[in-house]
Amino acid sequence: MSSHMNWRRVYDFWFPVDLSGSGVAAHWQMLTWWMRGGANAELHQFAPLVHAGKAGQLDHWLGTPRGRLSLIIVLDQFPRGLFAGTPEAYSSDLETLRIAEEGFRNGHYDALTSPYERFFYFLPLAHAEGPDHLDRMRRIVAISERVVEEAPEHLKPVWQFSLSQAQANFDIISRFGRFPHRNPVLGRTSTPEELTYLAKGDFVHTRSLPESASSAISAIG
Numbered sequence: 001m002s003s004h005m006n007w008r009r010v011y012d013f014w015f016p017v018d019l020s021g022s023g024v025a026a027h028w029q030m031l032t033w034w035m036r037g038g039a040n041a042e043l044h045q046f047a048p049l050v051h052a053g054k055a056g057q058l059d060h061w062l063g064t065p066r067g068r069l070s071l072i073i074v075l076d077q078f079p080r081g082l083f084a085g086t087p088e089a090y091s092s093d094l095e096t097l098r099i100a101e102e103g104f105r106n107g108h109y110d111a112l113t114s115p116y117e118r119f120f121y122f123l124p125l126a127h128a129e130g131p132d133h134l135d136r137m138r139r140i141v142a143i144s145e146r147v148v149e150e151a152p153e154h155l156k157p158v159w160q161f162s163l164s165q166a167q168a169n170f171d172i173i174s175r176f177g178r179f180p181h182r183n184p185v186l187g188r189t190s191t192p193e194e195l196t197y198l199a200k201g202d203f204v205h206t207r208s209l210p211e212s213a214s215s216a217i218s219a220i221g
Contacts, residue, residue: 007061007070010046014039014073015116027158030116040081050078054092062099065108069121072096076124087186090127097128115147119162126169129178137170168204181205 014034019027033039052058053074061067075096083089100121103109112118122143125136144163151159172179180194181203190198 005049007058007064007067010049010070010074011066013042013046014070014077014120015114019116020114024154024158027155031158034077034120037081040084043078043081046074046078047082049074050082050092054095062102065103065111066117068099068103068108069112069117072100072124073120075099076127077120085185090182090186093124093128094130096124097130100124115151115159118143118147126166129182133173133177134170137166137173140166141170165204165207168207172204 017026017030019030049058053071058071058074061071075092079089079092100109103121109118109121112121122140126140128136141163144159144166148156148159148163176191176194176197178188180190180197182188183190183194183198
C-alpha cells in the first residue's frame, strides 16, 4: 500500500455509512463495530500505512480537516487493533496528540461537522499519558457534556454512554496519573493500589455497552 494513498480510503473505511438520518439502533451498531473490535479483522490492510504514518510519510494529509482526522485514526485507532497487547499499540500516542492539538489550534477540529468525526478526533487527548493528562481529560469531559446537550433526544443515550466513559477515564487518571492496565504491557511496576484495581478487572475501555444498546441492535437483527 503506497504511502501516497489518499486519506479518503481510510476515512471511507472508518466511516462507511452516513448516520445522520439513522435511528438509535444503527448508531449503537456502528459504535460496537468501532469500539469493540469489529473492525480489527480488516485492519491488516492498513498496517503499512501505520508504519508510514509513524515515519512522517503521511504528513501531507494534514492540510485538510478530514485528512488530519484520517491520520489520527491511522496512528491512534489502527495500532490498538493491529498491535493489541504490545507496546506498539501505544507507541504513536504522543505524536498523535501533537497532531490533534495542532488541529484544535488551526481550526481543523471546528471544521468537522459530524459528532463521530469529532469523537475520534479528540480521543488522542485521552489516550496519551503525560503530565497534562488530567487537564486533557477535563477538556474531553466538557466536550462530551456539550455533545449530550446538543444531541437529538433519541440519540442522547449513545452520547451519555460516551460521556460516562470520559468521566470514568478522568477518575482513573485523577487516581493513578496513568492507565494501570498498560503496566504489564509496558513493563511498568504497579503500585499496591494499582494492583488492587487491576485485580478487579473493571477496565473502562472493555466495559459493555448498556443493555438498551443490545436490545436496540437485536431489534434490527
